[in-house]
Amino acid sequence: MKISVIGAGNVGATCANVIAHKDFCKEVVLLDINEGIAEGKSLDMWETSPINLYNTRITGVTNDYKATKGSAVTIITAGIPRKPGMSRDDLISTNAKIVKSVTEQVKKYSPKTTIIVVANPLDVMTYCAYLTSQFDRTKVFGMAGVLDTARFRSFLALELNVSPKDIQALLLGGHGDTMVPLPRFTTVSGIPITEFVEKDRLKEIVQRTKKGGGEIVNLMGTSAWYAPGAAAAQMAEAIVKDEKRIFPCCTWLDGEYDLKDVFLGVPVVLGKNGIEKIIEVKLNKGETKLLHKSADHVKKVMAVLDDMKLF
Numbered sequence: 001m002k003i004s005v006i007g008a009g010n011v012g013a014t015c016a017n018v019i020a021h022k023d024f025c026k027e028v029v030l031l032d033i034n035e036g037i038a039e040g041k042s043l044d045m046w047e048t049s050p051i052n053l054y055n056t057r058i059t060g061v062t063n064d065y066k067a068t069k070g071s072a073v074t075i076i077t078a079g080i081p082r083k084p085g086m087s088r089d090d091l092i093s094t095n096a097k098i099v100k101s102v103t104e105q106v107k108k109y110s111p112k113t114t115i116i117v118v119a120n121p122l123d124v125m126t127y128c129a130y131l132t133s134q135f136d137r138t139k140v141f142g143m144a145g146v147l148d149t150a151r152f153r154s155f156l157a158l159e160l161n162v163s164p165k166d167i168q169a170l171l172l173g174g175h176g177d178t179m180v181p182l183p184r185f186t187t188v189s190g191i192p193i194t195e196f197v198e199k200d201r202l203k204e205i206v207q208r209t210k211k212g213g214g215e216i217v218n219l220m221g222t223s224a225w226y227a228p229g230a231a232a233a234q235m236a237e238a239i240v241k242d243e244k245r246i247f248p249c250c251t252w253l254d255g256e257y258d259l260k261d262v263f264l265g266v267p268v269v270l271g272k273n274g275i276e277k278i279i280e281v282k283l284n285k286g287e288t289k290l291l292h293k294s295a296d297h298v299k300k301v302m303a304v305l306d307d308m309k310l311f
Contacts, residue, residue: 001025003236004068004110006102007078008032008060010222011118013041014229015075016058020045023054024237029068030060033078038062065105071113073236074106076129079119081223091120096305099125103132114239114274117142117250118232120223122175123263123298124305126250130263131311137252138274144175145248145265146231151212152181155205160196162188169193170281171209171248172257172265173294179265180290181206185281235270242272246279253295256280257288262295262302 005016008030016030032038042060049055061067068074079095099119106113115133117126117140126142133140148171157164166189173180183202186193193202208215216224238245249268253259256266256278269277283291 001240002027002029002068002071003073003075003240004029004031004071004106004113005075005077006031006068006106007076007119008034008038008041009077009081010225011081011229011232012075012077013045014225015077015118015232016042016229017045018230018233019236020049020056020058021052021054022233022237023056024240025056025072027057027059029071030058031063031065031068032060033063035062065109068106069109071106071110073116073239074110074113075116075118075232075236076102076106076125077118077229077232078102079125081120092124092301092304093308095119095121095125096128096308096310099128100132100310103129107133107135113139115140116232116235118228120175121301123250123265124301127252127263127302128305128310130252136274137254138276140252141268141275142175142250142263142265143228143232143235144179144250145171145267146235147228148175148179148181148209148212148265149248150227150231152186152205152209155208156186156188156193156197159201159205160188167193170267172267172287172291174264174298175250176213176297177210178290178294178297179210180287180294181209182287184284184287238270239272239274244269244271244276246270249275251275251278253278257283257291259292259295262299264291264295264298 030038038060042058119125122144153167170185267279
């Protein structure tokens, strides 16, 4: 089984490396437009296989989509990263053209693939890939929710000095400042998080989660890559191994949560068929209001893509 990662930048290379180390597929193809980058990084990764004891072959190619032919899963990380002072929305003009071009090639060589979008602005780039591919909504979705919940859980683990393995959390909505963390659905080994953290402090951690990507951009001058790459790899593993994992993913809503015609993060079941079920949790009035506010924001950015007349 083959998985292709489009874009050999920091996120793409990390994603390919994590997939190889997990050893759940036969081959990972890493593709980039810059000559030698994907080949060099792939060779470097493969040379760790005797040390880290995995069999997954890693192949790097320069703009050769034939090498990706027949991919079970395709992960699109291609695009320019955020820079200080730049919002995800500022990226749309450049990255939409990149994602459209990439998706056209992906569809040509892997018409039955499942597409995971990582490029920013995430929700709208997923919409772009969906429009370009014309695949069913179960086969094209975005990564953000897995990353956002991981950040939330990691911050809580630091706060409580406990293992992040024992923390479960749920976030809904768009990827960015309008995401909707749900402390009511957050637990530590089944114990509600409110038993551990005071309300005001929990709000601070929620706010840090919302700004998690920006915090890293301000520290390093560019977007994060370890956590986003690992998040996309985890989703690919759930699909390839048909694990039926429940993750929050950016998916096309068609009436769920009383929302329609928008890509938004909600909990889903991931398996061999991609999104096998969208889970509708019962939200209170306040949570519903925040989710619809997030959807309104995403729709405005989706409208920017529509106005570009690329389709």
